[in-house]
Amino acid sequence: LLNSGIFTLPALPPSYYVNGDVQTHCTLLQEPTHTLNYCEDMTFWDHLDVDGTVAARFVIAGCDPNRKAWNTVMGPLRNPEPRAYLWLVETVDNSLQRIELDGYPEGHNFHPLGIEVTPSQDGAPSILYVVNHAREETTIEHFTISPDTPTQALWQRTISSPWFVSPNALAITNETSFYVSNDHLMTRRLPFPLAPTLPLIESIAGLPLSWLAHVTVNPDGTITHKVAALGVAFANGVAISPDGTTLALASTSIGQVYFYDRNTTTNAL
Secondary structure (H helix, E strand, O other), rough: OOOOOOOOOOOOOOEEEEEEEEHHHHHHHHHOOOOOOOOEEEEEEEEEEOOEEEEEEEEEEEOOOOHHHOOOOOOOOOOOOOOOEEEEEOOOOOEEEEEEEEEOOOOOOOOEEEEEEOEEEOOEEEEEEEEOOOOOOEEEEEEEEEEEEEEEEOOOOOOOOOOOOOOEEEEEEOEEEEEEEEEOOOOOOOOOOOOHHHHHHHHHOOOEEEEEEEEOOOOOOOOEEEEEEEEEOOOEEEEEEEOOEEEEEOOOOOOOOEEEEOOOOOOOO
């Protein structure tokens, strides 16, 4: 754990580009009111033409300026009220626009972590899933978003389950199913003195108590939940290879990435 950097802060640059020059490849985006802070996840939103070719590419990012006051794993749990934001980035001119959450329930907190969106096929709306660490429980919010109104995400439903202990990252398998990593078994939601002690021990000791699951959203709004991988320490980011046959899962506590063979028919690993 010492070698993986748990107790040390590496001297990272503000930005970097693998195998290239960050100065010529990257642009630093900033927002004057400082709401573009603590961006936990972002994903490409591709707009495909009728032939399936990428005609335009955007980035959707989830940013929570209130992260220091509401963190269900590392703490604290002081104030969940200020809502976080979704942002739309145009990759051609790097313009930045906030995405409004249309129809989102009043009083339902919004603290996004993992984000995934399906490509838009020939102008059709896309499905957007967002992990939400709200006040009472962690849920997954289901939206639709359309190229016609790209700065409006229309809320569809809140997906909740006892299995969603600490959802983190998402990887979509189709419009109604996805993988989701659960990064901890023990969170700051536990009563004192179990929290904050047990979540901290799980993180620092690299206990392999987290898991990856595959979730299918049924037509009636219920879900089918299947554990895909067990025994991971701090399961974090998850991604599927372009051909769908390999899945990568990050283990934060021990600084490793696991690769799994994936059955593209059953989603089993």
